[in-house]
Each structure stands twice: as structure tokens, then as C-alpha cells.
Amino acid sequence: xxxxxxxxxxxxxxxxxxxxxxxxxxxxxxxxxxxxxxxxxxxxxxxxxxxxxxxxxxxxxxxxxxxxxxxxxxxxxxxxxxxxxxxxxxxxxxxxxxxxxxxxxxxxxxxxxxxxxxxxxxxxxxxxx
Amino acid sequence: xxxxxxxxxxxxxxxxxxxxxxxxxxxxxxxxxxxxxxxxxxxxxxxxxxxxxxxxxxxxxxxxxxxxxxxxxxxxxxxxxxxxxxxxxxxxxxxxxxxxxxxxxxxxxxxxxxxxxxxxxxxxxxxxxxxxxxxxxxxxxxxxxxxxxxxxxxxxxxxxxxxxxxxxxxxxxxxxxxxxxxxxxxxxxxxxxxxxxxxxxxxxxxxxxxxxxxxxxxxxxxxxxxxxxxxxxxxxxxxxxxxxxxxxxxxxxxxxxxxxxxxxxxxxxxxxxxxxxxxxxxx
Numbered sequence: 054x055x056x057x058x059x060x061x062x063x064x065x066x067x068x069x070x071x072x073x074x075x076x077x078x079x080x081x082x083x084x085x086x087x088x089x090x091x092x093x094x095x096x097x098x099x100x101x102x103x104x105x106x107x108x109x110x111x112x113x114x115x116x117x118x119x120x121x122x123x124x125x126x127x128x129x130x131x132x133x134x135x136x137x138x139x140x141x142x143x144x145x146x147x148x149x150x151x152x153x154x155x156x157x158x159x160x161x162x163x164x165x166x167x168x169x170x171x172x173x174x175x176x177x178x179x180x181x182x
Numbered sequence: 183x184x185x186x187x188x189x190x191x192x193x194x195x196x197x198x199x200x201x202x203x204x205x206x207x208x209x210x211x212x213x214x215x216x217x218x219x220x221x222x223x224x225x226x227x228x229x230x231x232x233x234x235x236x237x238x239x240x241x242x243x244x245x246x247x248x249x250x251x252x253x254x255x256x257x258x259x260x261x262x263x264x265x266x267x268x269x270x271x272x273x274x275x276x277x278x279x280x281x282x283x284x285x286x287x288x289x290x291x292x293x294x295x296x297x298x299x300x301x302x303x304x305x306x307x308x309x310x311x312x313x314x315x316x317x318x319x320x321x322x323x324x325x326x327x328x329x330x331x332x333x334x335x336x337x338x339x340x341x342x343x344x345x346x347x348x349x350x351x352x353x354x355x356x357x358x359x360x361x362x363x364x365x366x367x368x369x370x371x372x373x374x375x376x377x378x379x380x381x382x383x384x385x386x387x388x389x390x391x392x393x394x395x396x397x398x399x400x401x402x403x404x405x406x407x408x409x410x411x412x413x414x415x416x417x418x419x420x421x422x423x424x425x426x427x428x429x430x431x432x433x434x435x436x437x438x439x440x441x442x443x444x445x446x447x448x449x450x451x452x453x454x455x456x457x458x459x460x461x462x463x464x465x
Contacts, residue, residue, distance in 0.1 A: 055367065055374040058328040064369060065357050166280045166334060 057171050059163055060084065067174075075175040081106025081134050084172070093156060093179055095148025106131065114147040118155075130175040133160040137170055143180070155180040184322070184342035184461045186381065187213045190229020191453045193352070193387050193401070193423035194254050201429035206455025208232070209254040210351045210423060212383065216342055220320025224338065224349050225249055229455070230258035237264050245319045247312075248276030249351055250335035251287050259288075260297050268305040273319075275326075277334035278311040285309045312336050330354050330371035331400035337375045345380035345461035348416075351423045353385045356406040357398065364413060376414040380461045383453065384410060386421030389436065404440040411448060418449040420459070 055061070060076070064085045067074040073090035077083055083104040091097050094113065104112075110125035117123050125131055129140035143157045160175040190196075190208030197207040209227030221237075223230060223246045230246075237244070244264055249255060264270045278284045285301060288309070292301040301307070310317075313326040313336050325339040330353060337350040355371040358364070367373045376382055386407035388396060393403045402410070404421065411419040421440075424433055437452055451457065 055327075055371070056369060058330060058371055061358060061369055061371050062330065068360065166278070166328075 078172045095150030116145040129158045129160040133173040137162045186459045188457045189233045190227040196228045197426045204430040225255045226259040228258045231261045234263040243271045245273045275310045327375045339375045347381040348376045348379040350384045354400045379416045382416035383420045385423045387425045408444040420453040422453040
């Protein structure tokens with residue numbers, strides 16, 4: 054089954070960006086993250102492959118700026134999926150390479166021409182320490 | 183039996199002259215007929231003008247399926263005689279945008295100062311936005327899907343009782359290629375629409391060299407089109423939407439070179455004006 058064209062185009066766009074981008078379907082299943090995201094998440098997409106929402110929102114061990122765990126529901130992309138609105142947060146994640154990184158995340162809903170909800174994308178940056 | 187006839191095969195802009203006589207100079211228009219009289223017109227390029235003169239006098243309904251509203255796909259619309267015939271119901275299917283209805287988008291062309299007649303003044307016209315759920319016109323079952331081309335653009339899959347034709351005249355699935363390789367089928371624009379088509383009419387506008395300067399313009403090379411046809415398992419493939427700068431001799435050469443280079447397992451037929459295809463067999 055082909056992905057909607059908006060999702061295909063988003064993946065294509067991600068492939069041409071130097072900004073890390075993480076792309077999920079409406080249920081939160083990970084569809085793709087690009088090469089710049091691999092550097093932050095600590096593993097190549099080819100190695101992780103697709104991943105359910107419950108897994109990716111906890112596997113990167115999100116912590117707030119006080120070092121307290123963030124529940125999966127408070128991760129920006131999960132907020133975007135639940136409430137279908139943009140979300141933003143600074144947080145720490147532990148990559149799959151075991152390295153903790155301070156990042157800021159902005160996530161957006163992907164909505165088609167006729168208002169259909171197609172998924173979400175998170176753009177994130179590693180913050181200078 | 184579903185029968186398709188090409189009335190316009192050119193992309194971008196109509197051309198004329200002795201060096202384009204065989205493939206034709208009119209822009210995209212294809213007639214689709216079923217034995218029971220069902221009539222579809224795919225796109226309203228300049229080829230639709232001549233098609234309009236051949237409509238049978240007892241025709242009562244015509245469905246025009248627009249892939250998108252770039253000028254080469256709608257320029258002939260105002261010159262399609264049946265639009266003005268109060269005895270004929272005309273249905274236009276085409277993409278709306280996120281802010282404008284199909285009628286409003288078409289009216290930008292079919293209204294002064296670009297055209298003397300208002301869309302709203304046409305006697306028996308109904309507009310239908312696409313993409314939409316699959317729909318039926320006579321005995322033909324039609325599926326639509328947005329595809330990779332700048333602005334809202336759809337492809338059409340037309341299923342008759344004897345087979346399936348797919349029309350993707352403006353399509354750049356190769357944007358998804360990574361280092362020249364295709365990703366899995368779920369990441370190929372138009373894959374579901376075109377899979378196992380008996381007849382695939384597909385964009386093949388550029389040479390490899392031309393494409394290097396036109397990435398993102400929404401069109402395919404011969405290489406991309408041949409590879410797409412192979413990916414979807416088409417049984418017959420017609421290169422279409424010829425570049426206006428390519429004359430007949432060049433189009434012959436491009437087709438022969440591509441056949442030799444890509445060794446297609448499906449039948450490949452030249453896309454020239456007045457070529458007729460019965461789904462599964464060439465007349």
C-alpha cells in the first residue's frame with residue numbers, strides 16, 4: 054500500500070535537508086528519519102526500521118531539563134498526534150548509541166488538501182552545551 | 183472492450199510544423215470509449231478541440247477527467263464544442279486546492295480577460311473534485327490518487343470489464359530515488375494506481391541530460407518511465423507528454439535507444455496522435 058503523496062514528498066524533502074527530521078503516520082508509527090537525525094538518535098534508520106509509537110517515544114529515554122523523565126504523552130510529536138497541533142519542547146534524549154543529547158523539538162501535523170490527518174513530523178536540533 | 187485513442191501527446195505547449203507531424207503537436211488529450219457507449223476524455227489539452235468535432239450526435243453525457251490545471255491540460259477546454267451543447271451533460275473531474283474549489287480554479291482561465299465565456303454560463307456542466315472515493319461512469323470504474331507533480335495533480339486508473347488503463351501524463355516518481363535506486367513500493371508515487379495496468383500511459387518528457395536541469399519540474403525521463411513501468415508490472419507502456427523541443431526523429435531515436443538500453447519485458451508502443459489502443463492489444 055503506497056503512502057499518501059504528502060508523506061512521500063515529506064520523506065523526499067527530508068532526504069534533501071541537513072535538519073534532522075522524524076516522520077510518523079497518524080497512529081504514531083515511525084515511517085522514516087533522515088541522515089541528520091541518525092546522528093542525534095544514535096542509529097541508522099536502516100538499522101531501526103519502522104517502529105510503533107510506544108517504542109520510539111520511550112526508547113530514546115526523554116528527560117526534561119531537570120533530568121526528570123518525560124512521559125511519552127508529553128513528547129512534542131505525541132502531542133501533535135493526539136491534539137493535531139504543533140508542539141515544541143526542549144529536552145534531553147539518550148540516543149541508541151548511549152549518548153545523552155540536549156535537543157529542542159518542533160513538531161507539526163501533516164494535513165492533506167481535504168483536511169485529512171496524515172501523520173506528523175518532528176524537526177529537532179542538538180543544542181550547544 | 184475499452185478503446186483509447188490519443189488526440190494530444192505533447193507536453194508543456196502545443197507545437198506545429200513538418201518535423202512534429204507524426205507524433206503530433208497537440209497537448210494532452212486521450213479519448214476512452216467502452217463498447218456500451220461510455221465516453222471519457224482524459225485532460226483537455228489542445229487535442230480536445232479535434233476530439234470534440236468527432237463526438238456522435240446522439241451523445242448525452244461526456245466526462246472530462248483532468249489530471250491537473252496546468253495550461254497544457256486545460257487550454258482546449260473552452261474550444262470543446264460539446265460544452266456548449268444543451269443536449270449534453272458534461273462532467274468535469276479535477277483537483278481542487280486547499281483554498282479554491284475546482285470551479286473557482288477553472289474560472290481563472292474560463293473568464294475574461296483570458297476567455298470571453300464564463301464557466302458558469304456553460305449550459306449543463308457539473309464539476310467534481312478529485313481525489314475522491316472510486317466512482318463509476320457508465321461501465322467504467324475509476325480510481326484517483328494524488329501523485330508527484332507540482333500543485334494538486336492526480337493520476338487515473340480506469341477499470342473496464344476487460345482490463346485496466348492507467349493515465350499518468352505528468353509524474354516525477356524519480357524524486358524518491360536514492361543514489362539511482364528505487365525505494366520499496368510504498369514509497370513510489372503512483373504505485374498503487376498503476377500496479378499491473380494492462381496499459382500505462384506515462385510521462386516521458388526528458389532525456390537524462392535535460393532532466394539534470396529540470397529536477398523537481400514534475401516530469402520523467404525515458405529511463406524513469408521505463409523503470410516505473412517495470413516496477414508496477416505494466417503489460418503495455420506508452421511514453422507520453424513529449425517535450426515540445428523533441429521532433430519526430432528524436433522521439434523515434436529516444437524510444438529505440440530506451441528499448442535497447444532498458445530491455446523492457448512489457449510491450450512498449452510509441453505515443454503518437456491518433457494511436458489507438460484496445461486494452462491488451464494494439465489496433
